[in-house]
Amino acid sequence: MLLLHTLRTEKDRVLAGLAKRQVANAEATVDQIIALDDQRKALQTSTDSLLAERNNLSDKIGALMKAGKREEGNAMRDKVNAIKDEAAIGEEELKAVKAQLEEALLGLPNVPHQLVPAGVTEDDNELFKPFAGQLPTLPAGAKPHWELAEEYGIFDLELGVKTTGAGFPVFTGQGARLARGLVNYFLDRNTEAGYTEYQPPLLVNEASARATGQLPDKEGQMYHCTEDDFYLIPTAEVPLTNLYRDVILDESDFPIKLTGYTPCFRREAGSYGAHVRGLNRVHQFDKVEIVQFAHPDNSYAILDEMVAHVGDLLNELGLPFRILRLCGGDLGFTSAMTFDFEVWSAAQERWLEVSSVSCFETYQSNRLKLRYRAEKGTELAHTLNGSALALPRIIAALLENNQTEDGVILPKVLHHYLGMSKLVRK
Template sequence: MLQVAYLRQNTELVKERLSVKHFAELSLVDEVIALDDQRKQLTFQYDETQSLVNKASKEIGMLMGKGEKDAAEAKKTEVAELKSKLQPINEQLVIVEKQLHDTLIKLPNLPAALVPAGKTPEDNLNVKESGEEPNLPANAQPHWELIKKYDIINFELGVKLTGSGFPVYKGKGARLQRALIQYFLDYNTAAGYTEFIPPYMVNEATAYGTGQLPDKEGQMYYMPADNFYMIPTAEVPVTNIYRDEILKETDLPIKMTAYTPCFRREAGSFGADVRGLNRVHQFDKIEIVQLVHPDKSYEVLDEMVAHVEKLVQSLGLKYRILRLCGGDMSFASALTYDFEVWSAAQKKWLECSSVSNFENFQTNRMKIRFKDDKGKPQLIHSLNGSSLALPRILAAILENYQTENGIVIPEVLRPYTGFDLLN
């Protein structure tokens, strides 16, 4: 959530930066400022009236002490009249504060200066590409054919048990999936991230804290009986761990990682873009989250990008790193780098990670602060990244490592799988 004070002091800059995200409702910035003016005026009226009540109340005691009962009764009448004005002012103040909040949360985070102009994924900036094109056999197949050939993932069974987009892993497929999860977690914890196992369902306050609400209600599975949401990513519960807390500056940075299944309703239903593991409703992902000093968040962002890059490199996959343009960024992000791995059989790039700096957009919602060297509370910056999302990583491994004799397991995964070849 943006800060009202910043909007006031930098109104035109805010509108200019929101335009980079192609945000259409720039008038909301002026509405926020106007509502804040109303809030300030009502607060002043309330405080002024309350001050008069307090002053008159003290005078009643003094008049009674002097025996001036008539004057004291008159003052009581004055106090009663003043108090009668307080309730309607307070009621109006509550209404205006809600309007202010409801309007403010419609504004997305401001994109950083590094964010390139553009509206669609085609406008994203390719900042790096690395890795070699695999030499595939003449009869190479896409992963959705390979999983049938080796009987490692069953989508039809998933339809029977739940519905489309819910794969069932079995045999060596399940072991490979588990190996990826364990390897990614070990890689992250070795880099100083503390592992968490959070709930897979969250309440409304938690979903609001990271910006999923009110922006992404339609993308989450919702359970109205309990007012819970299935998590779309571990970022949601993990970042909220420190909600409503004031930390010490010496506590920073806080580095967290978690494996969770993720649940998203937006999966498509037609075309190669959504076949097999390319897009599913339930998938596994390992997340990294950092809470850092605001002066260091962009330095940490670079460190997290490098961390994810080394992880992708260790799998021997061809990859590229994109800096997202304004029109392709998420609601809450200030700057995002996407990682994509090359799908050799499909001849296309598959997104497998996003690493983002949210600055204080999320922490302002969650009130995660630290005390600076002067003892003043300051908002922390939050960052997160996929390290990694498994479906497209698994698809790329199956396709890029296929041979005439089976699928070769990347060397770093063999201690976890217990086998070198999937056949």
Template sequence: MLEVNNIRKNKDIAVAGLQKRGIVNAEEILDEIIRLDDERKNTQTQSDKILNELKTASKEIGDLYKSGKAAEANAKKAMVGDLKQESTVLEDKLKSVVIQLEEKLLEVPNVPNEIVPAGKTEDDNIIEQDWTSELPHLPESALPHWDILTKYDIVDFDLGVKIAGSGFPLYKGKGAKLQRALIQFFLDEAIAAGCLEILPPHLVNEDTARGTGQLPDKEGQMYHVTKDNLYLIPTAEVPVTNIFRNEILQEDALPYKLTAYTPCFRREAGSYGSDVKGLNRVHQFDKVEMVVVSKPENSYEILDEMVDHVKQLLEKLNLPYRILRLCAGDLGFTSAITYDFEVYSAAQKKWLEVSSVSNFETFQSNRMKIRYKNTDGKSELVHTLNGSVLALARIFAAILENNQTENSVEIPEILKPYTGFERIN
């Protein structure tokens, strides 16, 4: 959620950033936010004035009764009644304005960082770096991963449909072991990078989903348990970041670096074709996430470290990758800047997104009221960051496709101590 004070101070920058996202009426939206905030302040001032008058009048009434001036005291009591009625009206008005202001703020996405390129679609994203000089060259007989899964009987989509429905794969045998090996490898690497491992709940309440920006923006994409009003998490970012909601942190404890493995649940229904075939897009997938809570002046240095961490993971797996700096039109609702990682699928001859690394600046922390006390003793909003390190379904698919031979799939060297086997055959 944008900070109203920052909108006031840097309105031109905010308008330009939101217009870069494609919001043509950005100035009108921000003017309405400022108007509502002015109304909130004026109503609060009037309410405070009435409350002070009530406090003073109550003391005077007591003094009048003590002095034997009952008639004057009773007359002032009538005036107090009018003041109380006026105070109630102002309190109701203040509550209404605060709700309107918050609802309007919740509808506005984050302002992109100045280095985020303009653009409307993924075609306008900038390729920051790619590792394409050693793309694997597979024989004509090479199979896409969905055929490899069937050939070696390591993931069963039909059983997944039987148990849950389309988009819920069932891993088994060496497929299950490879999946578990990837999870453990990614966790070990994150812990070695200084992260504290967290095992959070996989369902969250409304406040938690709103805190990281899933509500109201992505309400239709999440699975909702209506009877209990709980949501299945789309990413570990949601519960992990909310650990710090409504907390004032100590400056010397920052940054907090956390990692978590969770299954992730996303509805994302409606598409057909190779883009969603096999493991390319599923409703349940595993992911290891990294979340960082940082002082504002350090967050972009930490963002670079997180990008480097993902690069090292992909290089250790010997997977060709490229890094995209997302344009404003392709940027997530809560993000100030995002770098996407894609790995090359040799059998499909296409790039598959496997990670997003983002800095949200104060957008999430303002929603969740996560602050720290600076050296002057003042409370200041932190910056929050998160990144996939990594999402497994497409990594799993790329490993199978890029390492296939005529009669097996060779396991990357780094994973062999985790799998306990060298190939799938």
């Protein structure tokens, strides 16, 4: 959530950033927010004044009654009651204005960093780091991963349909072993890099979803358990980040580094077509997440560090990848800057997104009320997160890129975790 101070003092920068996002009526919305805040301040001042006058007169009533001036005391009591009624009306108006102000602020996305390119769709994203090597070439008859999955017994989409519905794959045999090995590999590499491992809940309350920005922006993409008012997590980012909601840190605590493995649940409404076949887009998938809380002075250096870390993971897996810096129109609602990693799918002959690494500046921490003690009081921390990594498309690329007549050759870094060097046909 954007800071009111920022909207007032840096309005031109805010509007320029929102223009990169193609936000309609941005200036009118910002002006409305500022006007609501002015109204809030005026109502707060008048209500506080009435309450102070009520308290002052209430103190005098007792003295008048003790002095035997009952008539004067009763007259003052009538005045106090009138002030009390007026203050109650003011408090209700104040409550309503605060609710309008919060709703307007929650509906305003984060301001992109100045280096974020302008643009409308993913076609306008900046190719930040192209793949510099040779893309793998496959022999004639090479198969996409959904065909290899059947041949090798990796996952079964029909079993998922049977037990749940479309988009819920069932990993079997060496496929389940591959998924488990990848999770362990990612967690080990993350903890080696200084991240503390957590195993968070898979359901969160509304306050947690609101604090990280999933609500109200992504209500339609989340599975909602209505009876208990819990949400299935779309990413471990949500529970991990909320571990530090309403926390005040010391500057010496930075940087704080968390990692965790969870299944993730996304409705992915409206996702159809050949481009989402197999594991390209599913409703439940496994992912290892990294989260950092940083001092504002260091957050973009930490973003670079996180990008390098994810790049190292992909290099060790031997997967060709490129990095995109997302344009304003393709940027996530809460992000100030995002880098997307895409791996090459040799059989499909296209790039598949496998990770997003983002800096949110103070947008999430303002909702979280995550602060640190500075020289002049408390300040908001910066939050960052990234996928390190999401399994489905990683598995898809490993299967497609490494298929041979003798089996699917596994990267050396996975041999220890799987106890084998290749996947074999069932």
